[in-house]
Amino acid sequence: MTAPPDFTTFMRNYQDMVYSTAVRLIGNETQAEDIAQEVFIKAYERFDNLRTSDTAGGWLKTVATNLSINHIQRYKKRWRFFSDIVHHDDEGAEKEVEFAAPDTFFAGVDSAERREWIEKALEKLPEHQRVPLVLYHFEDLPYEEIAKKTKVSLSKVKTDILRGREALAKILVRSGSPHEQFET
Amino acid sequence: MKKMTPEELEKFIHQNLRSLPPRRAPRSLELRVLAAIERQATIPWYHKSWSYWPSAVRMAFLAGATGVTGALVTAFYLMCNGANASAVAVQAGERLSLFTKIYHLALWTADFAVQVFGRIPSLWLYGGLALVAALYATFFGLGAFAYRTLYRNNN
Numbered sequence: 001m002t003a004p005p006d007f008t009t010f011m012r013n014y015q016d017m018v019y020s021t022a023v024r025l026i027g028n029e030t031q032a033e034d035i036a037q038e039v040f041i042k043a044y045e046r047f048d049n050l051r052t053s054d055t056a057g058g059w060l061k062t063v064a065t066n067l068s069i070n071h072i073q074r075y076k077k078r079w080r081f082f083s084d085i086v087h088h089d090d091e092g093a094e095k096e097v098e099f100a101a102p103d104t105f106f107a108g109v110d111s112a113e114r115r116e117w118i119e120k121a122l123e124k125l126p127e128h129q130r131v132p133l134v135l136y137h138f139e140d141l142p143y144e145e146i147a148k149k150t151k152v153s154l155s156k157v158k159t160d161i162l163r164g165r166e167a168l169a170k171i172l173v174r175s176g177s178p179h180e181q182f183e184t
Numbered sequence: 185m186k187k188m189t190p191e192e193l194e195k196f197i198h199q200n201l202r203s204l205p206p207r208r209a210p211r212s213l214e215l216r217v218l219a220a221i222e223r224q225a226t227i228p229w230y231h232k233s234w235s236y237w238p239s240a241v242r243m244a245f246l247a248g249a250t251g252v253t254g255a256l257v258t259a260f261y262l263m264c265n266g267a268n269a270s271a272v273a274v275q276a277g278e279r280l281s282l283f284t285k286i287y288h289l290a291l292w293t294a295d296f297a298v299q300v301f302g303r304i305p306s307l308w309l310y311g312g313l314a315l316v317a318a319l320y321a322t323f324f325g326l327g328a329f330a331y332r333t334l335y336r337n338n339n
Contacts, residue, residue: 011217015209016207019206033212037217041217044221118204137201165197
């Protein structure tokens with residue numbers, strides 16, 4: 001049995017969106033591909049309903065988000081013994097960081113290069129900052145919903161998002177010079 | 185350099201993140217999904233979850249499960265109302281002779297295992313258990329060490 005051709009078309013229409021959602025949340029391309037595969041297998045099982053549904057995109061995005069968050073939480077539990085779970089860069093009082101004014105921030109950098117920097121900066125963020133930041137800015141979820149999905153307190157979500165923004169800006173400042181290469 | 189307020193920072197980050205186009209999915213994704221779908225199609229229904237079972241099998245399973253539950257409830261009711269337990273057991277045993285044989289086989293296996301383990305000196309048993317625990321701890325430690333040194337240093 002092979003998948004019908006319209007499922008292949010369906011997959012081609014949505015695969016970038018599903019993969020983007022997963023990779024930005026997980027921060028790992030291989031694992032994001034696994035999640036995207038799982039999402040499309042679930043979609044195939046419900047394809048009779050999804051093929052005519054106007055909300056197929058939303059459904060795929062929600063499933064990709066939920067599977068990615070489940071994956072992160074499962075992975076975190078599994079490796080808790082092996083990893084240091086304290087993020088030393090997140091301790092202590094907030095430090096004030098000076099940022100370049102937004103309009104001069106990417107002066108002299110072409111847009112493709114700029115996008116690459118932002119994507120890499122996002123990947124570099126620690127997971128506990130990246131996940132709520134992505135859910136807030138890309139998925140438009142409110143703080144309360146993020147707290148529920150990630151199973152952390154509302155105040156921690158707010159702090160993590162704020163620090164995530166600061167860390168992202170810091171990384172972008174460090175990589176902001178057009179002559180500097182982004183460290184990968 | 186100018187300091188941004190949290191509101192300015194939020195706006196700035198939001199604009200930058202929202203300006204990003206979707207990441208391009210790897211070419212391998214489509215092939216992987218199609219291959220997985222084909223693989224799943226070859227798995228027999230009895231190796232899949234309940235929702236994949238054919239309707240006739242699901243109905244038969246429901247009927248069987250209902251029958252067993254009914255029999256258990258009836259037996260319990262009869263026992264509670266003073267029915268002769270041994271007579272009920274004998275009657276049930278006659279009707280369910282296969283289950284009786286399985287029960288006797290399980291009893292015999294358990295008895296055999298007890299006799300075998302009873303002949304092994306306890307020192308050997310404890311030594312074996314200690315060896316298993318030591319090997320488990322060693323491989324767990326090696327795994328943790330390998331993860332810390334190899335995996336985490338590469339990320």
